[in-house]
Amino acid sequence: MASPTAALTDGDLKIVSRESALSARTRAIAAFGAASLLVLTGSAHAADTPAKPPETSVLSLDTGGPMPAAQAALAFDHADLAFKIIPDRKAIEGTATLTFTAKAPLDKLVLDFDRIYAIRALTIDGKVLPSKAWSNPEGRLSITLPRRLAKGRSVAVAISYDGVPHEAKKAPWDGGFMWSKTETGEPWIATAVQGEGCDLFWPCIDYPTGEPKLVDLHITVPAPLVAPANGVFLGMTEKDGWRTYNWRAKTPNTYAIALDVGPYEEMTATYESRYGDSFPMSFWHLKSRTEPAKTLFAEFTPMLDFYEQMIGPYPFRDEKMGVVETPHLGMEHQTINAYGNEYKKDVYGFDWLLQHEFAHEWFGNQLTDTDNDDMWLHEGFGSYMQPLYSQWLHGDMEYMARLNTMRGDIKNKSPIVSGKQLKEDDVYNADRGPGNDIYYKAANVLHTLRTLIGDEAFFKATRLIVYGRDDPKPGNFTPRYAGTKDFIKIVNEVTGKDYRWFFDVYLYEPAPPELIETQEGGDLLLRWKTSKDKPFPMPIEVKVGAKLVILPMADGAGRVAVGDAIPVIVDPASKVLRRQPYVEQWQAWKKAKDDAAKAEAEAKKKAEEAAKAAKP
Numbered sequence: 001m002a003s004p005t006a007a008l009t010d011g012d013l014k015i016v017s018r019e020s021a022l023s024a025r026t027r028a029i030a031a032f033g034a035a036s037l038l039v040l041t042g043s044a045h046a047a048d049t050p051a052k053p054p055e056t057s058v059l060s061l062d063t064g065g066p067m068p069a070a071q072a073a074l075a076f077d078h079a080d081l082a083f084k085i086i087p088d089r090k091a092i093e094g095t096a097t098l099t100f101t102a103k104a105p106l107d108k109l110v111l112d113f114d115r116i117y118a119i120r121a122l123t124i125d126g127k128v129l130p131s132k133a134w135s136n137p138e139g140r141l142s143i144t145l146p147r148r149l150a151k152g153r154s155v156a157v158a159i160s161y162d163g164v165p166h167e168a169k170k171a172p173w174d175g176g177f178m179w180s181k182t183e184t185g186e187p188w189i190a191t192a193v194q195g196e197g198c199d200l201f202w203p204c205i206d207y208p209t210g211e212p213k214l215v216d217l218h219i220t221v222p223a224p225l226v227a228p229a230n231g232v233f234l235g236m237t238e239k240d241g242w243r244t245y246n247w248r249a250k251t252p253n254t255y256a257i258a259l260d261v262g263p264y265e266e267m268t269a270t271y272e273s274r275y276g277d278s279f280p281m282s283f284w285h286l287k288s289r290t291e292p293a294k295t296l297f298a299e300f301t302p303m304l305d306f307y308e309q310m311i312g313p314y315p316f317r318d319e320k321m322g323v324v325e326t327p328h329l330g331m332e333h334q335t336i337n338a339y340g341n342e343y344k345k346d347v348y349g350f351d352w353l354l355q356h357e358f359a360h361e362w363f364g365n366q367l368t369d370t371d372n373d374d375m376w377l378h379e380g381f382g383s384y385m386q387p388l389y390s391q392w393l394h395g396d397m398e399y400m401a402r403l404n405t406m407r408g409d410i411k412n413k414s415p416i417v418s419g420k421q422l423k424e425d426d427v428y429n430a431d432r433g434p435g436n437d438i439y440y441k442a443a444n445v446l447h448t449l450r451t452l453i454g455d456e457a458f459f460k461a462t463r464l465i466v467y468g469r470d471d472p473k474p475g476n477f478t479p480r481y482a483g484t485k486d487f488i489k490i491v492n493e494v495t496g497k498d499y500r501w502f503f504d505v506y507l508y509e510p511a512p513p514e515l516i517e518t519q520e521g522g523d524l525l526l527r528w529k530t531s532k533d534k535p536f537p538m539p540i541e542v543k544v545g546a547k548l549v550i551l552p553m554a555d556g557a558g559r560v561a562v563g564d565a566i567p568v569i570v571d572p573a574s575k576v577l578r579r580q581p582y583v584e585q586w587q588a589w590k591k592a593k594d595d596a597a598k599a600e601a602e603a604k605k606k607a608e609e610a611a612k613a614a615k616p
């Protein structure tokens with residue numbers, strides 16, 4: 001998804017970090033309020049379900065962390081998901097038919113699923129299971145199988161349910177369902193659940209590695225609304241004022257499965273690839289926004305050209321490149337990317353939001369991290385693609401300018417990678433983990449890596465982590481999982497050198513390396529200072545008058561004779577990310593200024609409210 005502070009530039013939307021897990025409880029109470037509506041509106045409740053559905057648990061609002069053994073023992077073969085979306089009641093009815101193969105003998109099936117839903121029926125291989133055979137007290141649905149499932153055997157579980165799904169507060173950063181309306185009053189509905197997970201609307205394995213091999217979607221909506229979705233369109237049927245849209249997608253990321261419903265019009269064209277084949281591009285935009293949509297649609301082809309040239313083949317070319325206009329900013333929903341940047345014009349000449357979310361088709365959907373701890377592989381590469389695209393389009397000034405803007409937002413409070421299995425919130429929430437540093441610091445780290453090992457090695461390593469091979473061509477790769485350690489191994493193999501020192505300092509320590517400069521006679525002495533005195537043999541360039549000197553810094557230190565040369569510039573081409581005290585001073589000044597402005601605005605608001613209350 002887009003970084004939370006990216007939205008800071010878009011008017012007055014102030015989101016500094018994702019809400020903490022504590023505030024998840026508050027969110028859950030809001031969901032409970034909505035859920036009780038279901039009862040008031042007279043939806044049928046079976047006698048064995050409670051009158052008031054329980055609130056969404058913290059477990060459901062989280063995603064990731066260590067996976068339960070019973071889930072690790074499942075291979076997820078197929079998910080057939082039928083949803084009926086009822087805008088009037090902000091409710092859904094669903095039937096999920098899930099097929100698994102056991103990787104170890106199993107007595108129970110354990111699935112993540114929001115407990116707010118009333119389960120109406122549950123079958124195993126077509127046979128109805130009594131309600132005492134399952135329970136879902138905490139958002140983890142535990143199903144006792146009628147008989148032990150042997151290793152290598154498959155099982156199909158079908159779950160019919162209904163309820164009022166958890167509503168998003170600030171999608172995509174605090175996600176769930178968005179029941180929005182267009183300017184003309186039609187329902188405009190979206191889901192965005194990266195932070196919370198698939199379990200907010202269907203029973204699933206809510207971990208990065210919980211991808212089903214194949215998903216069929218049947219999305220029923222009031223006619224004449226349109227429901228574009230992941231993968232390939234398999235047709236629409238209409239009956240009694242309801243339309244059902246059928247879609248099929250291969251290996252979608254678990255949080256990439258999304259519902260998008262609205263009065264959409266489809267804009268479509270064929271992309272002719274440099275690989276000699278072609279595939280469809282589609283943009284579902286609101287009917288009322290055809291003109292700006294045309295301008296954005298014209299950006300699809302050059303963006304595809306850039307990614308196919310610089311990274312490799314578009315991974316989902318046997319399905320489509322798809323984008324849908326959403327009431328939230330954006331999300332990397334596989335083959336149906338969410339776009340909500342309002343067609344803003346940009347000084348860089350392209351829509352950064354579309355370009356960022358589209359990056360995730362490579363970094364997120366083709367390559368999926370093995371754990372949330374490796375999320376910088378999605379967001380760092382995903383963010384580096386905007387400067388890289390600027391460079392590809394217009395040259396170095398815009399490449400550097402973008403990286404420098406990102407540098408101003410680096411926090412250096414938590415390491416980008418912790419080496420532990422993490423929940424999504426432990427990574428994206430800046431109060432608990434690296435937050436934005438997985439975007440902006442990681443993008444600057446990738447820039448530094450590129451200058452260190454050179455373009456040939458950098459892009460080869462990138463292809464290897466994304467595709468698992470150096471010669472990706474349409475048809476010779478499938479989506480894959482990988483983590484930080486895999487990337488380090490690849491960089492070492494590609495370069496034939498050991499670059500662990502680079503990643504040890506940039507990814508596994510919060511503080512960036514600092515270059516200590518001292519003078520000795522006519523010499524400039526440079527020394528790398530790192531956390532825990534970790535070795536850091538990062539070469540550094542120094543411009544001495546008109547001459548460029550490269551210091552190898554093999555033992556972390558170097559010396560260059562400068563005499564009275566003017567100017568003396570350390571790292572004149574801005575190749576190396578390092579601590580810059582003046583950036584920190586600016587950040588502290590800006591924070592104080594922003595805090596004061598916020599306090600002033602709050603005080604003003606309070607005074608106005610008090611004055612209003614005092615009026616007779």
Ligand SMILES: [Zn+2]
Nearest residue numbers: 001002379382
């Ligand atoms: Zn992103």
